[in-house]
Amino acid sequence: MDTTVADTLIGTTIDGRYRITGRVARGGMATVYTATDERLERTVALKIIHPSQATNAHFVDRFTDEAKTIARLTHPNVVAVYDQGRHQGLPYLVMEYVQGNTLRDLLTQRRRLSPVEALAILEQMLAAIAAAHRAGLVHRDVKPENVLVAEAPSGGVANLVDAVVKVADFGLARAVEASSADEPGQLMATVAYVAPELVTDGHADARTDVYSAGIVLFEMLTGRVPFDGDDPVAVAWQHVDNDVPAPSGLVKGLPTVLDDLTARATRRDPGARPTDAGALLAEVQTVRDDLGAANVETALLRQVPPTRAPVADATTVVPAIGAGDRPPWARLPNQAAPRGQEYTAGRLPRSSRRGSSEGPDRRRILLSAAVAVMVLVVIGSTWWVTLGRYTDAPSLINQTKAQVELSAQQQGFELFYGDGAYSESVPKDTVVSQDPAPDGKVVKGGVITVNLSLGPERFAVPDLAGLELAAARGELEQLNLKLKEGSGQYSDTVPEGAVLSSDPKTGTQLKRGATVTVALSKGRAPIRVPDLNGKNINEARDELAKLGLTASERYKDSDQPKDTVIGQTPKSGTGATKDDEVTLDVSKGPPLVTVPDLTNQPCQDARAALEGLGLRVRIDFNPNAFVRSQQPGGNTQVEPQTEVAIQCF
Template identity: 95%
Template sequence: MDTTVADTLIGTTIDGRYRITGRVARGGMATVYTATDERLERTVALKIIHPSQATNAHFVDRFTDEAKTIARLTHPNVVAVYDQGRHQGLPYLVMEYVQGRTLRDLLTQRRRLSPVEALAILEQMLAAIAAAHRAGLVHRDVKPENVLVAEAPSGGVANLVDAVVKVADFGLARAVEASSADESGQLMATVAYVAPELVTDGHADARTDVYSAGIVLFEMLTGRVPFDGDDPVAVAWEHVDNDVPAPSSLVKGLPKALDDLTARATRRDPGARPTDAGALLAEVQTVRDDLGAANVETALLRQVPPPARGAMVDATTVVPAVGAGDRPSWARLPNQAAPRGQEYTAGRIPRSAKRGAGGTDRRRILLSAAVAVMVLVVIGSTWWVTLGRYTDAPSLINQTKAQVELSAQQQGFELFYGDGAYSETIPKDTVVSQDPAPDGKVVKGGVITVNLSLGPERFAVPDLAGLELAAARGELEQINLKLKEGEGQYSDTVPEGAVLSSNPETGTQLKRGATVTVTLSKGRAPIRVPDLNGKNINDARRELAELGLAAVERYKDSDQPKDSVIGQTPKAGTGANKDDQVTLDVSKGPPLVTVPDLTNQPCQQAKATLEGMGLRVRVDFNPNAFVRSQQPGGNTQVEPQTEVAIQCF
């Protein structure tokens, strides 16, 4: 199916200069197109970052910085970067267009390569990576997908020895790594090629690229990677726990030199590897030269017949081997010699053959003794290197920190503490893993690395209130938690689309991968609650009913008039839905006053008493006499401001 049909960028002109003509590939972070640079009239490759990455400002800044660094790399084996910019907010790179295929495509087609082809490709790979290392740049994602094999002048990519190899995507893995905490903890290098130190502590340097290049060599020679499986995490830890096997264990007949080269490049201890790609390149060139010389010697022994008795032959026949001098200058080590010849000499009689038999016997005895001594030295050295200096590593699993330190003191080995690991079952500060593993081989008095339990891994739910949905999701993903959107609610204070609340609530400790449900605001509810304070309860009921709201009444003592509204919940102006309840506080009226019995009291004194109680007084007859009767009578309860009539005479 033609995937370009649905791609809206095909035919688009970027930045008024780069007209996109086709799509080459789509990866996890970017899509690569072919484009025509209409200003310089040349074909280029244009890599546009996916929108999901472009929203991360930190990634974009880091990507731009790395692009500038790569652009300064000038090397025939590095895919050149010509330009960078943005199209509709998406960062893009303009790069050299390499006419050819990736090393992955070649391995898919041919499965594996010959040793000569593999070393020829590896040399150019390492030349490119070495240039980056000298510039202080680590690739971090060396793999066949990032190695381009250009068509060779001698006839396409089929002739791999003459093909030009270019390495792409320098620095892009670093930009992505810096923009995420473990893209959920996820490794930034492909797990089939990841170095052990990148798995255990996330550290990468030039030796990390050396390890990945060694894995690529293994795959070119054998047709497979050393560790594979369905679980990426398990595959990554295979690199930490196991040595890379010898290529000859899978493909019979491969030279031991290739096994040794692969082993040196893929040692689990970074300090035991070549220091950078340049150091590994020197070893590769030496192995390639030696293999070329060995092939020439074998061919001479098979093809040059012995001279006929009495025939005249040249004293020396020189056959050149494919060596360092045949390489271009950028792939040759400083001061490396020109091509060396392999000499086959015939027709000369050694002087020693003219000596007597006694001299020959003496030489044979001395030679035998020397060989015997050498054999003993080799056997002893081999035993010491492979077995004698090693002992079995003790089992430290499930021991406390104090216990392993005591064991180290008693058994004479050194301890190195790793970064530790979280565990749901093993208590904190107890050993969860060790390297070498129990009963594994360790140099006497050597170092055993232990990782202590950090206890259960937990992440506190952050305060998400008021955040937009995307921001809340990002906050949770950074701490390895998942977001679930719950049912929304109306809010008068939180804008629509922002987080109202979370469940579990802020501060709750959760396991990795746990889900936090957030409630989003739907904005203000559609009905506005009216102001009912001071209105008669009957009028308030009617007004709420007309709006589709229900009244709930609570009667309270108050000095306000009876049956008047003295409070409401929710407040006036609050949003509400149809059939929502509005609680109304209704006045019972002022408290009742108990009228005292004023009989036989002076009239003026009685009047003052009643007025002091908030009652109105009417005096009948003689105001200077004594109270003989009253209405209402004594001990009667009346409302404030009720009139009390007193009769005085």
């Protein structure tokens, strides 16, 4: 998937100088882009903090201070910081752009590295971290994602021994930790590499980085981290409760000296580890020298000519594989030149001379025989390493987890479950990919990494109501969703510029890259609806017309006088715009009363009956006689308080 399509910053020029050309990666705190420095005409990396972090003033201040510190930390294995600034209120850093891959990418591709490759990378990692330790800085987040392996001048990173390694994100972890100092229980580190003291009391020093570097070494040698699980807190506490196992327990044939090195770097007691990265670096170089001196196979490969055995006057160099066998452009500072021992035809080392009686022919024969043996050893070793120990990987695609585990048991290979991958077509917990691929080469009895389908990838629309536009956009981008600004609406309760509503609604499940349209508040409407309760309908109509509003009426029964306004929608004080409609509830007056027929009833009884109905009574003639006639007549409907005249005689 092209991750740059939905990013509105692509093509933007920052500070009139840095033109963003693409997006490299997005993390929890910031996004990294490639950009062209149009002033110096070079490619740089530009890291911009997420909008959700920009409101944390403490985090921003520490981020800025640490950036200044790292900019002064000059070292060939540290990713350099060139510049800093703000874009639309968001802090950014301009850094050295390293062409290559992260160590995480390499481990994903190759799963694990050879001991010589792992130590070569670790040396340069520790050289960078040691420089930071000397400057009083602690990285706090040493992991493969923060280790960049640059391409060698010859192109590619296949020869990891000659590759240049650079460590990134110095100081940012410190800034993140400081910003969360008031949040108890929050662990600002990657749990797979976290030191025990960070888990138990939150304390970090140079020995914390030493521990994390030891975990990285373990992963490079074995292809996995020592502690894993679904619960990050549980994984973190495994570092406190358990010792890191020996790498040779997972990968047969690893030298015990690597077990010892890993154990020293990852002791649970910080006081038992090397004091800082520089001390660990010295131990790594010693181990690498020891491995190089014992690595006969590699030495033989380097000394055998490509086409024929050496002639009598040839000179063959047998180098040791140690700290100095990298080319000058990739050598660490103050590193010695390559060491070797020359064997010249016709001249053996002093310790090997027997005297002057041996002729040149005998020496040539012995040398040719030695070379022949070496060639046979190399050929045999090469066949075993490249072909003999491999078999074809079975196809596990579209098999369920249970089927895969049965296949592994029947066919004799080990399973390693990757992080999984989302799929619209492959059912959940079914294999969606494998490494090696079907029919690819795998060591007999070796490990096949499978990724199970996580099912369709969906993201729930968050509650955006009341958020500013930039914050809402940041929330959606973190969920891999896009924001579209819809038409604005007036609101009496939501401030101008804040989100009123979203479409789809909160909680709706969407695919990656889907668009959420938000309606923003335009603030209060310009016209205030007046209070019309108790006014005559005609008076109310006139008042609304003067304000540019229209009236609609709904007549209702009420004990209020007829045509009196008894309610309104919207209420008084509400904002409105021209031609908006105000609905008025208008009284139809009290209910009509039916006048009873009182003929021939005693006059006083008739009076009582009429007054009981809320009518007024007028008696004509003799009040003590009987009713002979009435006005209005019987069964006539009249309004309350209507006068009824009765004639009594």
